[in-house]
Amino acid sequence: MEQIPILSLGEFLLVTIQVELHDQLAMRLQEDLTQKLARTHAKGVLIDISALEIVDSFIGRSLAHIASIARIMDSATVLVGMRPAVAITLVELGMTLKGIRTALNVDKGMQLLREATGR
Amino acid sequence: MPQTMGMGAILKAHESEILRDWIARQLADTSLRELLNENEVNEQSRSFLALFSNAAQDSYDEELAGQHWDDVRAALSSLSKSRALAGFSPIETATFIFSLKNPIFSALRRAFASDAKRLNEETWLSSTVLDKLGLVTVEAYQRGREQVIERQQQELLDLSTPVIKLWDGIVAVPLIGTLDSERTQIVMENLLESIVQNEATVAIIDITGVPTVDTLVAQHLLKTVAAARMMGAECIISGIRPQIAQTIVHLGVDLGNVTTKSTLADALRIALARCDLAVGALRPAPAGA
Numbered sequence: 001m002e003q004i005p006i007l008s009l010g011e012f013l014l015v016t017i018q019v020e021l022h023d024q025l026a027m028r029l030q031e032d033l034t035q036k037l038a039r040t041h042a043k044g045v046l047i048d049i050s051a052l053e054i055v056d057s058f059i060g061r062s063l064a065h066i067a068s069i070a071r072i073m074d075s076a077t078v079l080v081g082m083r084p085a086v087a088i089t090l091v092e093l094g095m096t097l098k099g100i101r102t103a104l105n106v107d108k109g110m111q112l113l114r115e116a117t118g119r
Numbered sequence: 120m121p122q123t124m125g126m127g128a129i130l131k132a133h134e135s136e137i138l139r140d141w142i143a144r145q146l147a148d149t150s151l152r153e154l155l156n157e158n159e160v161n162e163q164s165r166s167f168l169a170l171f172s173n174a175a176q177d178s179y180d181e182e183l184a185g186q187h188w189d190d191v192r193a194a195l196s197s198l199s200k201s202r203a204l205a206g207f208s209p210i211e212t213a214t215f216i217f218s219l220k221n222p223i224f225s226a227l228r229r230a231f232a233s234d235a236k237r238l239n240e241e242t243w244l245s246s247t248v249l250d251k252l253g254l255v256t257v258e259a260y261q262r263g264r265e266q267v268i269e270r271q272q273q274e275l276l277d278l279s280t281p282v283i284k285l286w287d288g289i290v291a292v293p294l295i296g297t298l299d300s301e302r303t304q305i306v307m308e309n310l311l312e313s314i315v316q317n318e319a320t321v322a323i324i325d326i327t328g329v330p331t332v333d334t335l336v337a338q339h340l341l342k343t344v345a346a347a348r349m350m351g352a353e354c355i356i357s358g359i360r361p362q363i364a365q366t367i368v369h370l371g372v373d374l375g376n377v378t379t380k381s382t383l384a385d386a387l388r389i390a391l392a393r394c395d396l397a398v399g400a401l402r403p404a405p406a407g408a
Contacts, residue, residue, distance in 0.1 A: 080351060084311030087346040088304075096345040103351035104318055 004029045006036050012113055013040065013075075016048040021055075026062035033066060037073045044113040045070045048106055050081030060095045067100040076116040077101065080109035125230075125241060127176040130168075133226045138168050140222035148214065163198060163215075170194055181247050195252060196259035203263030212260045216253045220246065280306050282313040289390045290319040291383065293358075295328030303339035307346055314352045321390040322347050325383050327358030337372040344377050353393060355379070357386035 002025065007014040013036060015029070033045065047066070052059075067077040078101045090097065101116065103109035130137070142164050146157060174187035183192075195216065202212045223245050231238035280302065282292045290313050292306060314322055324343065329336065344354040357380040359367075367374065380386040391397060 079349075082350045084308060084315060084346075084350065087311055087349045088307060090349060091342045091346045097349055102349050104314070104320065105351075108318075108320070108351065 003032070006032055008036075008040055008042070011042060011117070012044040012046060012110075013037065013042045014046050014048070016051075018051045021052060021059050021062075023058055023062075026059055030062060030066050030069065034069055034073070037070060037075055042075055043117045044076040044078070046078050046080060046106065046109050046113060048080050048109075049086070050083065050105070052086060053083065055086050055089055057093050057095070060090050060093060060097075064095065064097055064100065067097070071099075076113055078103055078109040078112050078116075080104065080106055125237075126179040126245065127172070129226055129230050130172040130175050130223075133229075134168060134172055137219075137222045137226055138165060140225070141168070141219050144218045144221060145215065148218075167191075167194055167198070168219075179244070179248070181244070181251075183248065183251055191252070192255050195255050196262075199256045199259035200263035200266075203260045204267065207260075209257060209260055213253050213256050216249060216256050220249050223249070276302065276305060280309050282309050284313070284317050284319075285323070285387060286391065286394070286396070288318060288320045288394050289323070289387070290314060290317055290321075291323040291325060291386075293325040293328060293383075297331070298329060298336045298339055300335075300339065303343065307343045310343060311346060311350060314347060314350055319352055321355065321393050322352050323355045323357055323383065323386045323390060325358040325386070326356060326363070327360070327383070329358075329363075332363050332366055334370050334372060337367060337370065337374070341374070341377070353378070355386045355389055357381070357383045 002019065004015060004017055004019075004025065007016075013033070015033065017029075019025070021029075036042070037045070045066075047063070049063070063079065067079065070077040079097070080103045082102065101112055103112050142161055145160050145164065146155070170187070170191045174185070174191050177185055177187050198215065199212050202215075224242055227238060227241050227245065231241060275296075280292065280294075282290055285291050290310070292310050294306065296302075298306075310322055310324075313319065324340065326332070326340070332340075340356060344356070347354045355378045356374070359379050359381055378386075378389060380389060388398075
């Protein structure tokens, strides 16, 4: 079964979604990330969705859930590289991902994470 | 049937004199002289009458059916369309076909001088045919104008939604005119695309040129702000005039956590501050000034 790699980078976790995210894959990512967070005690999670072209309400909600779970586990989450079409779709679906940090690219996302965790 | 042959034969026999009479009538109308060019009128009338005569050889009744009549209609449509684009009024355009009535009626009068009943019938038939062609003209004219309006709307849409790069990492979109769903969609797309292209962290939406803000417009603005935020850019709304501020509050629209400024200059200052930049005087102001 396919799986989205979760890389450990210093005190942060790096998740790059390079394939189309379908429902099962999103559930799996949520599960894996939670496990990894518990194991590594990472201070921040960076999720790169620049390759994600299609979202529906379920994927949108999964992203929001993943961010909320990470926050509860004491880890800041930054969502980076959202495409314009994806942003428009999510807004039209009524989801604005309130409370999730966002950044334009991985570079700016890392900077934001460092600021958020005070390092 | 001799009756159906009548018109075709008459047109064929008297084509040149009908044409001369018709052109003279069109040019006699002084109000059209500025727009009409004599050669053009000659050419248009000649080719149309040829098509008309050709079609009348085939059949001549109120149905105007058949390939030849389709050609007549097509020629008339394209003529009307070109006149619509050249700035003719509907009356001036329709006059082209209606001024043909008189020459044809006189030709009929000469042909059936001895047969009053036949003359009456033929005149009535020709009148109906020309009226129908007149309606074709008006319809084509209308369509031509509508195309002009559509094109202008599109151009207006393209013109009115530019995204400007103000600084490294700062883009602005000055909105002018009423915001409807279609325009908001285009503004949103343009803005988000330029955020990606310029790697902008701050986007300023200036609504100085938006005459009124109602709940719908406010909702559109909030959508744009939310979409930009999800891409990692912060939005500032500037150009909020006193009346608009009052309207927004009276409507109960919650602009909540969106930064708003009254002028673009203020918004730019905030945007620069967010990027850890500042603009200052090159020399300190002289003391006592």
